[in-house]
Amino acid sequence: MPLAAQFTTVPVVVDDEKCIAEKGCRVCIDVCPLDILRINEETEKAYMAYDECWYCMPCESDCPTGAVKVNLPYLLK
Ligand code: SF4
Ligand code: SF4
Numbered sequence: 001m002p003l004a005a006q007f008t009t010v011p012v013v014v015d016d017e018k019c020i021a022e023k024g025c026r027v028c029i030d031v032c033p034l035d036i037l038r039i040n041e042e043t044e045k046a047y048m049a050y051d052e053c054w055y056c057m058p059c060e061s062d063c064p065t066g067a068v069k070v071n072l073p074y075l076l077k
Contacts, residue, residue, distance in 0.1 A: 010048040011071045012037070012059060018067035019045040028059035028068050 019025070022044035029037045029046060037059060038049040046067070055076055060068040 010051045011053050011055070011073070012048040013069045013071065014046045014048075015067045015069070016043060016045045018065040019063075020065055020067075021046045025064065027062050027064060031058040031062050 014028075021039050025046075026039075029035075029039070033056065034050075034052055034054060036048060036050040036052055037046055039045070040047050053070070055070060055072055057070055060070045
């Protein structure tokens, strides 16, 4: 199988155990310049709705609970 076919996840992952969106937090959604983070209405947690990330990082650095992980592509590291 070609390697590219294995990339099925989006680059920004939210740890549902840490995310406190159900308590009203919207920090990552508010700081994202591309407006691609959303609240999952079923889980009440934040998630990446569109894979158009700029890897600018405020969602990860500003999240009060450290729930956001931005997985940088290899070429940007
Ligand atoms: S900033 Fe962190 S805690 Fe707040 S909604 Fe986003 S992922 Fe959840
Ligand atoms: S790294 Fe930037 S563009 Fe990507 S989700 Fe976070 S705030 Fe949005």
